[in-house]
Amino acid sequence: MERTQRNLTAFFSKTGTRQAALSLLSFLMLPALCPAQPDNRALEQRSLPDTTRSGRFSFRFHSLGFVRNNEYFGPLADGYTLFGNQLNPRVAYQPAPHVLLEAGVFLQNDFGQERIARIAPTFTVRFRHRHWDFLFGTLEGSVSHRLIEPLYHFERLLRQRIENGLQVIHRTDRTFFDFWISYPRNTLPGYTRQEQFWGGVSAELPLLLRPGFRLSVPLQATAFHAGGQNIRSPLPVRTALNAAAGLSLSWQNRPDRFIRTVRLDTYAAGYRENADSLRSGGAFYPNLTLGLKPLTVLVSYWNGNDYRAEYGGDLYQSATRRFGSTYREARRRLLIVRFLKDVKIADGLVVTLRFEPHYDLKNRLFEHAEGIYLTFTK
Numbered sequence: 001m002e003r004t005q006r007n008l009t010a011f012f013s014k015t016g017t018r019q020a021a022l023s024l025l026s027f028l029m030l031p032a033l034c035p036a037q038p039d040n041r042a043l044e045q046r047s048l049p050d051t052t053r054s055g056r057f058s059f060r061f062h063s064l065g066f067v068r069n070n071e072y073f074g075p076l077a078d079g080y081t082l083f084g085n086q087l088n089p090r091v092a093y094q095p096a097p098h099v100l101l102e103a104g105v106f107l108q109n110d111f112g113q114e115r116i117a118r119i120a121p122t123f124t125v126r127f128r129h130r131h132w133d134f135l136f137g138t139l140e141g142s143v144s145h146r147l148i149e150p151l152y153h154f155e156r157l158l159r160q161r162i163e164n165g166l167q168v169i170h171r172t173d174r175t176f177f178d179f180w181i182s183y184p185r186n187t188l189p190g191y192t193r194q195e196q197f198w199g200g201v202s203a204e205l206p207l208l209l210r211p212g213f214r215l216s217v218p219l220q221a222t223a224f225h226a227g228g229q230n231i232r233s234p235l236p237v238r239t240a241l242n243a244a245a246g247l248s249l250s251w252q253n254r255p256d257r258f259i260r261t262v263r264l265d266t267y268a269a270g271y272r273e274n275a276d277s278l279r280s281g282g283a284f285y286p287n288l289t290l291g292l293k294p295l296t297v298l299v300s301y302w303n304g305n306d307y308r309a310e311y312g313g314d315l316y317q318s319a320t321r322r323f324g325s326t327y328r329e330a331r332r333r334l335l336i337v338r339f340l341k342d343v344k345i346a347d348g349l350v351v352t353l354r355f356e357p358h359y360d361l362k363n364r365l366f367e368h369a370e371g372i373y374l375t376f377t378k
Helices: 002-011 014-028
Strands: 056-071 080-096 099-110 118-129 132-138 164-171 176-185 195-210 213-227 238-252 259-274 278-292 296-305 331-346 349-360 365-377
Antiparallel strands (some): 056 080, 056 365, 080 099, 099 118, 164 176, 176 195, 195 213, 213 238, 238 259, 278 296, 296 331, 349 365
């Protein structure tokens, strides 16, 4: 504990705080000219109480079928295919109109394996007050945090979806706020593994709302900590912070027009870690989204310098995540184009189609990923 306190003290040193404040001021002054990531709302899993009833049981079900293929050949990320499905049947009970208890099981079947890849119990206590939701247990996690890809890897939805801890959520047509603390791994005295905490804040606050126009400030920050007292791990105690903020401007056209929406997001992202030594980095991340009549096109540019995020996307890291490699690339520059389409098949059944090519400007590589996701919610 004493070592952790020293790490946190050094992490939030006066110099670091002053640098962070200057960085924040600089990117908030950048012109915000759209979403900074694909719209993942079709893939989110939510369960709200029926505030008009109490004392009733109900059955709820969520499933996700997925196939994602990464054709990556560069030095930073491995290429592979993820193919399988997830099931989460649950029984819900409302002891009061604003209280919901849910208990179920999460099952994941990765095709090509002879056994189920994961079985985990899920249990959530949810209390709702107006537009605020308070959760304990299994969280509305993964892509439901609405973090940008450099902070949260989309593929964690397909590989490590379940999060347990506590969470506070506020959602309206105007604002979004999500605060959570999850506990991915525990430990006890004498164990050889470190405990891990991961939490953060994700918010979008409106500055200007006019018919057809919206100007808002997205703010995101995550913290990862690995450590523990009286354990037998040779690994250093680590505390890593990531943050991203900027301005977002969106325009809404008539739904019968070819160009339906235009959104421009300008983000700056920062990274700071205190382990054996102090490390830091940052990035500039502008995005332009065109909501066209047949599909959505998202164009992104990533310019990162010594950037790292524990749960961030592989392509954005300065340290490789390829198996058996120790390669580092301090400066990362990517041009990414995403073609996105959500198709509603029936009530609660949505098919999501994605093609995501990118060009690595430093290594002069063209790579791509594509995916099909079938979501059913009842």
